[in-house]
Amino acid sequence: MTVEDRSVDDFHPVPQDPSLGTRVDPVIGPVSDWTTDFSHLEPEYAQHAPEVWDDLRSRCPIAHTDRFGGGWLPTRYEDVAAIAYDTDAFSSRAIIMSNFRPPVDIAPIGGAPPISSDPPFHHDARKLLLPAFTKTAVSKLEPATREFCESLLDGFAGRDVVDAAAEYSQHIPMRVIAHMLGFPQEDGEQFARFVENTLEGVNLPPEERIERMGELFEYIFARIREHIAEPRDDLTSYLLDVELYGSKLDPSHVAGTIVLLLIAGIDTTWSAIGASLWHLAGHPEDRRRLVAEPELMPFALEEFLRAYAPVTMARLVKQDMSWHGVDMKAEDWVLLPFPAANRDPEQFERADEVVLDRKVNRHAAFGLGIHRCVGSHLARMELRVALEVWLSRFPEFSLADPDAVKWSSGQIRGPRTLPVRLG
Template sequence: MTVDDRFDPESQESQREDRPLGTRNEIITGPVSDWATDFSHHEPEWAADPYPIQDELRQRCPIARTERFGGGWLPTRYEDVAAIAYDTERFSSRSIIMSNFRPPRELAPMGGSPPISSDPPFHHDARKLLLPAFTKSAVVRREAATRAFCHQLIDTMEGQDVVDAARDYAQHIPMRVIADMLGFPPEDGPRFRVFIESVLEGVNLPPDERVERVEKLFDYLLVQIRDHVDDPRDDLTTYLINAELYGRKLEPSHVAGTIALLLIAGIDTTWSAIGASLWHLARTPADRERLVAEPGLLPAAMEELLRVYAPVTMARLVKEDMRWNGVDMKADDWVLLSFPAANRDPAQFDRAAEVVIDREVNRHVAFGLGIHRCVGSHLARMELRVALEVWLERIPRFGLADPAAVTWAPGQVRGPRTLPLRIG
């Protein structure tokens, strides 16, 4: 077997030494003085319940400002979120995690995790490479294994009165699906959780510690990639190693960055959506009982749960100084695209703050808008549907064991991290 020199460890180390890491800004956590002028999506009250804050901002100050993170903006109206999501001329995607670092402009147009971090025209071609793995037909082939795994998880709960539906159920489902797609060891699931927390929730760590945590992720990925170079198989990792763009194989940073994207975004978003859906059904007996009695209603209910509890918020960086919708944005200001806030805008949705599980027209934006709309939306919908179908079939009666014990992830992917449910 010929060794692929692109993934030689010494070559990778030299690349890392040359890779700029951006600049550190001020500490971003601490009490918020005024959400219109000092917002921070990493505060406990935002994690616990951001919706009243977003509703107030939408009425009072539709585009909030903060000096944290080195300066950023938070639009809360659907029309503003959509306008920015579609505007790739004035807003860059080279970093989609708002933090105390700004990646250098030289990383564009590819960014660190293509295609989600890529700007046009590179984005189109990088995204196109992934499409075959996420078609409806490709996703259907994974449904039986996903369903069997959900049953296995519930089998382990037998005899328990209280289970943590986030830690014992929701998180494991996308971990197993993504591990299978990438050809990674399924027993590495706990490591995936650590990687997710480091990348998405550790944005305010000291620079050295944050860099160290991210490097651990890429060290792990390089080991897996090297294993696939030596032992190719029919999975997404081998596909990316062999894929070509513009007549040559992908750069190592492209391969590793895309796999990091699939590992982080492919797990945390779906884990959060499953957990939030179970949380809602646990605290809303009428909806739970109706879905148990009318399982055919689940597809509509699922879309409504995605709308109301959309887990994902993405960031953009302003390309140049400009005045935009009445505010003066500076080059490299962050813009936080709150798809959850857009999904609850009463100007866009009737009864926007309510969960209407039989809502017929539901053009929500839980999977984003524009060129970066989630490439894995078919997969996420399958995982969410199967997870809820199996749970409601096996555990039709459940409720919150202790509402105060439910905790939510801070930051840009919001979902339950602990969800104790009383079952039976």
């Protein structure tokens, strides 16, 4: 059976029942004590997360909160790694910490396989995606990515100040992912809204979150139906045609994986590009050295990824247990702040500094354990090309107003507003 044999009628979103799963009333407002009341949604965390991690690591390396129905925040590399590798005690069925927990029976597949999948299903679901994200496959996308970056910078002609986040970094992964999936390039504005709804609206009532997610799935299923009617050589048609355990993927699996690629493949990368440009704008000595010594770029990329890793994932505790001196309850959230792990001085020398030529750099920017990012080659390519094109055009640039830089809240951290002065 090929794509043409799939039934269009199967690919319509099924409304979710908000009564399923577990919900709690949201708790919002300033944090009273980060050790006992942390919240990754507060403005202070968005702007000053590294300082929060440093403080917690010295006082309370595994912080707790009653918000979101109860959760934990480890800040040491060894603790983050231990949880990431322990799939027996921690489930990935929900990886966005919110005031709603999906029902347990959604495991082991989850809503966005393979990132939401537990073993043994995870291994096989992840394996399906590997061919699309090899170095060879990614290299074929580089010329078009470079051309697009150049075109974005062409639009800055005659301007002194531009927003390097909203007008540059945010557009690059949207264009690349749209191309890979075979989605309309002009839908980027919708992608940005989907990302914000998914990652930053986690304290909204479950009914409203489900309604917003419904808009995303309506969009995805519409694109899928187009691909059934007109198969093409892209990742969407591949997912419609590939088999798992001798059968085509369930419609919910296809849609969930596309949601994963659309959400995770966009915000994470634009955040990494934006944070790297923020650093170079504010550290002229590093910027000038990188321009003068382009052979440092491979090391600099890894260091930017270490120092400004954008991604924090979540897990759910499977059952009551005592873990590393704290008493975790079943269904407690656990955040895995890979950026905090990357700044642990027990793991990295000069952990709070950006060392452009750092030779040994086993960072956790792409995660740890079985859920390590399948798109790491793609993200590295986009980051490298974005910086190379920018620096070749604007070797001199600076922060136009440091106080105007705004960082995103939630589990993906990167600059959302980044005004820079060119020249």
